[in-house]
Amino acid sequence: MGDNGVGKSSVLEALDSFFNDTEWTLNHNVLEKGFSEREPYICPVFLVEKRRVHKSSNLHKYLEVVSDIVWQIEAEDFISSHAAVAKLFCEHRDDLSKKHSSEDYFIVPIGIKKLSKTSQGFTLSVFESIEDFSARLNDEVGIDLDEYCQASFRFVKNGYNYIYLPSDIDFGQYTKIEGETVQALMGEKVEEVVRDFISDHQVREINQQLNSFMDSVSSRLENYEYKKPARKQNLFNQTHFASKVIEAYFSSKVLNLIAEGGVQTPIYDLSSGEKRRAIIDIAKAFLTGASEERRAQVILAVDEPEISLHTASCFPQFEKLRYIAENHVQVMLTTHWYGFMPIVSNGSATYISGGRNENYLLNLKRFRDDISKLRAKTKGSLPSNIELKGINDLVQSVISSVMGGEYKWIICEGVSDKIYLECFCGGGEKLVILPVSGAPMVKKFYTYIYLALLDERSDVKGRIYFLLDTDEEHEFYEARDKIPSIRIRRLLNDSEEGCTKLVSITNSKVSPPTEIEDSLDAEVFLLSMREVAREIGTPDFLDLIDGMSINDDSLPSGLAFDWRDSERKAVANFLKMPSVKVRLAEAYSRLHRDEKTPQWFREVKDFLLL
Template sequence: MILGLSVRHYKSYNNVNYIPITNQVVNRMSMFVGNNGVGKSSILEALDTFFNGGYWNKTKNEKQDQTFICPLFLVRRTAVEELLNLSSEDKEALDCISSFLFNLEESSNKEFKEFVRIRNAMNISREEYYLIIIGITFKDRNKAYFGSSFDNELKNKINELVPSYNTDRVLNFFRKLYTYIYIPVEAKTNDVLKLEASEMQKLMNKNILETIEKVLKEKKFSSKPKKAMTDLVTIINSTLNDFMDEINDHIQYIDPDYSYKVEDGYKKNLTASDLREHILRAYFSIRTLKKNGKEIFELSSGEQRVALIDIANAFIAKNENKKGMVLLAIDEPEASLHVSKCFSQFKRIEELSKQKNTQVLLTTHWYGAIPTLNNGTLNIIQSGSKAEISSFSLTNYLEKRRDFPDDVDLKSFFELVSTIISSIKSDNTKWLIIEGSDDALYHKRYVGHKVEDLVILPVGGCGNVIKIYEYLFAPFNEKVEKGILRNSKVLCLIDSDVSQRTTQLYSPQIENQLKICRIQNSNTEVTLNKLTVGGDYIPTEIEDCLNPTLFYNALKTTIKNEESRELSEIFDKFGQNTDAITSRVKTEQSLLKPLSLEALDYKDQLLERMSDSHFKVKLANHYFKISEADKDYTPPLFQKVIEYFNT
């Protein structure tokens, strides 16, 4: 993946700038927000210049020899070594660059201070990953450059280890390893979606492209003079060259100064890749994308934008074995979309970023995406004499929200609420607003297929659920009375945490249209209670409300398949308490039965790991798969949710 970008004199990025792109290995989606003109699109354009030779939009009045673009890559060593034919010298050179960046101290370079902070927070294993900076300059775009801060030092270090090593090889390696697809906001979607378009060819399975070249190069034909076996490309070139010789003979018979000739420096014959491009264009140009019988260009601009993400998703999902990494950069995916469609568009993009070997970069003015996306990095760009970029993980969005600029925090909730209301009015959707991605998986398993037009929205924590409810309360209170939202259904659901969370906003008149509840699970029943203080209160998480046997099996599978040996050994100190009537693990009537007194000393370690958000998502995924075998059973919690929406 691309971890960051060092750039100088590119559009609004004057002087040397380090631009963070992602701050976690697991976050393969990066979102850039900020006012117009702060440099969001410039980041995507600079990468297009580096990878694809796109137009270099140099800052005006700055020196060419000081202008550069240097992406910073984080890539698994095994991936590089499997996909590229590396010599021992290549590996030494990569090791040299990687060690230099791993050892870089915060105090040694002020421009890379943010990089060092993010690198340290990510806790990257240098044995597992290469950390590589490699770029180009405005004056020479095919020569390796390590940035003004490191170029001379790194080249000297590499030369000491591997004398006379050509560092351009490193540049070529990373350009080959990554496929960069850039879709600017002004791009015509219909042109991008043509199968013969360069963007679609980059998404295509390389096996198809290689097969065409193989057929062209395969020696199946005999040449007339020698009767030796040769390939189709050679036959075509030979025939065309003979034809051109005849043409030149004829025109020179009229005047010897005439001739058709190739300029010096240009190739004289066709290659297999030349013919491949023409074959693809001829074959695919007559096959156009349609939806419901309509040509894509006949759809609205917003529908075309949706189609773009759908087709990209389909190609990338189909091509799981694609070699290298796909980098998909989209400028304003919400462009031309009605506000009611923005949520579903961004959820598609989030799913796309989860595909194997795919990283997604996007810019947006739709701040409603911030509380709705659960995986990725949010980069907030603020303008000034020099661009200031703050990076946040969307996984722990709730914890970091206080550090957001005020306008970003306000916009994110207002725009999301606007989307929810617009979607209800235009598409008759129902909304289940919950805390996290793990909650979403459980509700998808039991509720999703039993409630029509249901949107399940995880928003990153209890506080966000309550805040969205409170933002919705005023318009619902007004519109329900007027009959506008009388048929709507929104349920906001939170856990019963150790500390009780409440809201002062409540109206029995709209409870059938907008309701907020906390989950309460005793040994006798599951209830959806109001957010009031007092009365019986038992801390409850959604994991406490599942089928006990299925939950135990999912927990066992998660720990045995995806966790450390140490945690697996701790889990082996417990068995399943078959007398437990709930899936609770934290109480005295726990689903986990200690097999010895010693086991109790380790239970806190097990519970601590089970409370981690990433672990919870993995556990939910395993539960989802295991529970598929019992399609008829629905735990009481989800029965109550279904009942609310269907009555």
Template structure:
């Protein structure tokens, strides 16, 4: 994983700078936002220089020989064996040097932003290594493998006898760079890329996606030996190339003989030192061009180049997604960098585009580096890092936030971004109701989404959107309320929106809350347990307010089985012992653990000291710490009973 970037004099970035991709946590999904010219794309372009040797764009008037790019890599220690033998010796040395270097020293001041990340990285030193190596566009400094830290790291490496020889040292650092390029595939899709050219089977981008070198594949076929008959008694193994070359040589001899029947002085003798035989390299280029020029990617019979700009951008992400989820490509670490994936898309399609990219990052372990002007992505991304980039007087400032608590972190500091994000997202939702007849169920968390998705049926074109908390659900509801209220607007809408939250003490109150629309297109409810143990969908403003979470509103048998399995496989003897003191209540109507309506009761054969409430509290604490795992286990079960409240949500969407 790339966890940061050291660079100097590249495009927007004057002088030396370090850009960390995460301070206290590293995520696969990294989103960069900011005004045009702030420096978002420059980060992606500089990495493309390192990995794919693209053009280095120098900062105006700066000394070119000082310019470089050096990504910082993080690997697990058990991955070290995948590197060259000598490289395995120097990576731990590089790692220790970078972890221990005093960034406060004056000569390292430009890299001050590495200091906070360095503190966190020290906590990982027992399990991980970090390392970096520079790409110098000018050859003057090409021997300075470790840029500002070169003398420090070189000295430590050459303390080993194996590397005292300068040639051995240089060949090993060169091998480190080569190993990196062999193990990482950096796929960069700039906003102005020719999508038609990118999607050609013979293009480098497509071959990286396929993890297949078409040229090499053809050359392997041409060079593979095949048995051919020389006469009736024997055969010989020859390559296709040898067969072709031999046949052409015979042909030349025949033509030459025909001409020499007129005059013996004519001949086709080859020129001095000229190579007349065809090579695999000669043929593969011609074959690729000839063969694939007849095979154009189409959608519904229409070539990609004839689709609209938005359809081409969607096709690009679709094709990339289809290859990146294949197991075959996992032999390389994939970094997918995309400039403005929403570019040219209709706003109604923006959500789908970012949902797919987030899925690549979180479900298929693809590192994503994405720039955007669509702020609607902010409330919908559950896991990842966000980077605000601002360029003030030729000085680029970068602020970092974690998506899981983004709206709490920026309260009062980024109100314009806060506004843009909800405006963009609500606009995309409304547009999708008009253009694509979608239905939307807006919930708090990814677990809410998965639990409901497991049970819900019969609702066409349903999108379940987790936004990260009850406060954000309520805020989005308010943003959606006004346009849906507009008579001219709601007559064009073909879908509906349901907002659902838990009931908790922090999230109950709401100011200026607008009640359900009379037109029936928008509704907001909260889960509420009643005295008879049933779970109902209450309005926000009702007086009954007993805390209720979705984990307490599920099929009780299924939830108990999922919880039992997770506790059994947790390896925690303390919680296993506590859970073993209880039995399952077959009469349960919901999945509460705490309180009188609990799905478990004390086993009379067990020795329980004091009030069993404190033991239930420990089980509830375990559930809070393992929500994702319990949710996955529950959703893998079969024969679950659908909760009645989910049936009522289905009824809302189906009602005309």
């Protein structure tokens, strides 16, 4: 993230040059002063699972030495001119170490540098000032630094498939099935596919027939003969066959968008926004359909995926990229659309401010906390509009979608809520379920959207439902139903009527505290808890819930059990464990049957006209 000109796209372009040998984009200083004075280089640092490298191989030994040094070095070990970069690296490495052990992962720095327009060499960038690399490689495995660089460079080049989609591309060429981009996305070479269609026996037979034909032609000529030049290939082979098939068959094929009613539009006749959507649709289709092993090797880099898109289309575009990432593909992107920040919980964002060494890493799972810490750390110099812009961009997408079409939104608190809601409704083309990280954010989104649509209420075509829990420490919030297409409600178990209700935010009744887990079918909820307890290995809790029984299966899960205080506390503690709520929701979705859908959700569906 960052303003224009700070170098966001340059990072993706540099990695394209590193992995795919594309031409380097050199800055003005290099072009003016020459390579000897300003040597350009690209040096990524890789976090590699050790199990990806055969333990008995020489490469494993080399990486073990280098990685051991990188895991241990401190900022003070670097030369003073590299102090700022070294400090940032060490902080980032220490943050990674909380979830990635040096026992299981290598940290591998390896780079390339331009020596002239036509030649390049290897570099470790700022790490070259660490003398331990050369000394230990020589002492422990008997190689010099250059041999390490060659081996590690081959490994990362062969181990990753970097697919770069720049902002200014020729969509016709980029979407051709025989083009490099689509072949990389498919994980297949069209030439190899075609070559598989014809056997060696068929090739030999074709050559025999062709030779016989040429002999018969030559026999009719008295003083002439058809003969190949000395350096030309005499026989027809599979490569010739494949190239001609590609030229004759594939080169004429153009990607077409099939709209409602079967109307087809060639890619070159689509609008700029439609073309941008198409390239991400292709990436999503091919990458998510690949094997998990191959997906793990892919790095998809997209420069400004939102470019040329209408505001309403930004959210779906980023949802596709999030889905690709959730399917074990590494996704990198540059963007001016910050609406992804409140909705992407697994990932990081780097804010490039344009100042020297003023680049900030935000963990998207806790980006609000990270922003607060950075404000304090930088004494307020960090631009304070990052979070605000993220909310505003996302709100604009929601508003545009319901004004321009019949989109239906459910805005809820967390990811686990989203999983249950998707399970109950079964999806829909224009249904979007958006978790925004807690009740305060749901209320904030409601306020923004309500105020924006208040004067436009008659023009709203879509519908938005805001769903809240009833928290133990409930904060009262003023909300009115003045806009027919917008509704905000909270879940509340009613012990007198034995059901879960959707009550107005202004309702004074706030007991008992009710989360979505308290509103489920009790039988499926209990089975789901047992499944998750077995998966994560909590035998004591599993013994406890194995002995639990449902007191009244007609009641929602929060009312159906006659739990003792100790049992209720044990369940609450279990649900507070990391990732348990999400895993429980996933288990519930697998076990759920339509007839078990809670009555309160039927009210939500009725409002949304699903």
